[in-house]
Amino acid sequence: MRDQPPPAGTSPTDLPPFPRGAVAECVLCQKPTEYPESHKGITLCPVCEWQEAQRTACSG
Numbered sequence: 305m306r307d308q309p310p311p312a313g314t315s316p317t318d319l320p321p322f323p324r325g326a327v328a329e330c331v332l333c334q335k336p337t338e339y340p341e342s343h344k345g346i347t348l349c350p351v352c353e354w355q356e357a358q359r360t361a362c363s364g
Contacts, residue, residue, distance in 0.1 A: 328339045330349035337347045348356060 326341045327336045328341045328343050328347040329335065330337050330352050331346055332352045333349060335349040335351075337343075337349050339347045
């Protein structure tokens with residue numbers, strides 16, 4: 305059986321889709337994030353999220 309693409313309007317993360325204009329801004333650089341405006345907590349864009357992970361990673 306072949307894998308079929310997900311139905312239109314669904315996301316690969318199985319989270320409900322949100323309107324394109326309702327995207328939260330990164331708290332560091334104000335670029336769009338992958339989170340809806342209703343997301344609670346600190347929202348970071350993929351670049352800032354990666355940089356933050358590098359800063360907090362164990363260096364030893």
